[in-house]
Amino acid sequence: MASLLQRVTDRLDRQERLTKEDALELFAAQDLIGLGRLANQVKQLRWGDRAHFVINRQINPTNICVLSCRFCDFATKRGRPNAYEMTIEEILGRLNPELREVHIVQGLHPEWRWDYYLQMIRAIKTTFPQIQIKAWTAVEIDYFSKKFRLSVEEVLTQMKEAGLSALPGGGAEVFSERVRKALFPFKIGAPRWLEIHRIAHRLGIPTNATLLYGHIETHEERVDHFFKLRELQDETDGFMSFIPLAYQVGKTRVVERQASAIEDLKTVAISRLILDNIPHIKAYWVTMGEEIASIALNFGADDLDGTIGEERIMHAADAETPIRQTRERLLSLIRSSGCVPVERDAIYQTSTNGHGHH
Numbered sequence: 466m467a468s469l470l471q472r473v474t475d476r477l478d479r480q481e482r483l484t485k486e487d488a489l490e491l492f493a494a495q496d497l498i499g500l501g502r503l504a505n506q507v508k509q510l511r512w513g514d515r516a517h518f519v520i521n522r523q524i525n526p527t528n529i530c531v532l533s534c535r536f537c538d539f540a541t542k543r544g545r546p547n548a549y550e551m552t553i554e555e556i557l558g559r560l561n562p563e564l565r566e567v568h569i570v571q572g573l574h575p576e577w578r579w580d581y582y583l584q585m586i587r588a589i590k591t592t593f594p595q596i597q598i599k600a601w602t603a604v605e606i607d608y609f610s611k612k613f614r615l616s617v618e619e620v621l622t623q624m625k626e627a628g629l630s631a632l633p634g635g636g637a638e639v640f641s642e643r644v645r646k647a648l649f650p651f652k653i654g655a656p657r658w659l660e661i662h663r664i665a666h667r668l669g670i671p672t673n674a675t676l677l678y679g680h681i682e683t684h685e686e687r688v689d690h691f692f693k694l695r696e697l698q699d700e701t702d703g704f705m706s707f708i709p710l711a712y713q714v715g716k717t718r719v720v721e722r723q724a725s726a727i728e729d730l731k732t733v734a735i736s737r738l739i740l741d742n743i744p745h746i747k748a749y750w751v752t753m754g755e756e757i758a759s760i761a762l763n764f765g766a767d768d769l770d771g772t773i774g775e776e777r778i779m780h781a782a783d784a785e786t787p788i789r790q791t792r793e794r795l796l797s798l799i800r801s802s803g804c805v806p807v808e809r810d811a812i813y814q815t816s817t818n819g820h821g822h823h
């Protein structure tokens with residue numbers, strides 16, 4: 466074990482990239498603390514003690530979806546009691562000027578028109594010019610392209626003109642045909658996901674990338690996922706952050722229990738080591754929990770995301786207090802991890818650097 470971490474350290478010292486074999490051995494390794502320390506050293510070289518966060522809000526304009534992915538607790542069909550569709554006014558009513566980012570993802574709605582999506586983005590941009598809009602996963606972009614008979618370039622260009630700043634990283638789940646066939650056979654696969662992100666990067670739209678882990682995927686499949694992302698990033702340099710997301714057992718129960726804390730921390734640390742060309746590794750505290758997220762900030766992560774899951778639907782009048790409270794909570798979480806909080810926006814502009822990744 467000591468020899469594995471020593472070998473990996475030597476390799477990093479020589480500025481060599483880690484291989485798939487290294488990554489697999491790291492997943493199998495027992496010395497979790499040693500792994501975390503190594504990933505933290507790499508994070509420190511890039512970001513020092515900084516840990517990023519954003520005051521953001523997630524909006525899911527509808528939960529009506531034409532698909533029924535096996536792990537999805539969110540989607541429903543029209544006419545079911547829990548189905549909902551938001552108007553643009555309702556969406557605007559959930560935003561306020563304190564936010565720096567809005568994250569929009571939703572079901573693949575069978576009837577909404579292309580114009581509605583553009584109007585939604587334009588209305589947010591006009592009403593809240595200071596909020597950056599990060600919207601639509603590659604799955605939604607692919608759906609828009611097919612449904613509205615527009616090329617992916619056209620979809621993204623019109624969205625950008627309407628006010629879109631970035632694409633979120635979801636929809637990739639895990640780049641494995643085996644897993645895709647078992648859990649979400651009608652959803653796009655790895656080649657299409659990667660193609661859409663490649664096009665977005667070419668058009669100057671930065672994106673994120675996620676990995677959904679802790680279900681039926683193997684370590685090999687996780688590692689393969691890292692390498693597909695690293696290869697595309699070598700080509701485009703358009704990814705801002707990588708976000709490992711633990712599958713939530715919920716009602717879909719693809720597996721009996723959520724990934725362990727050890728798996729969470731290993732996945733964060735190994736992603737920092739392998740994804741040497743993606744600047745930010747996110748410890749998404751909403752799914753990870755505050756405890757693990759604060760440890761993850763010492764295991765290679767430099768970003769906590771934001772206020773996203775904390776907010777309740779509330780009257781616009783008292784919406785500011787919870788945001789302030791949540792900000793305080795994130796600040797104390799970061800400080801208690803020994804890090805220095807740095808507030809950012811959707812494209813990682815901070816008041817100290819004045820510019821983002823792009």
Ligand code: SF4
Pocket residue numbers: 530531532533534537538539540571572573604652
């Ligand atoms: S496409 Fe998205 S919203 Fe629809 S069922 Fe699949 S995961 Fe759920």
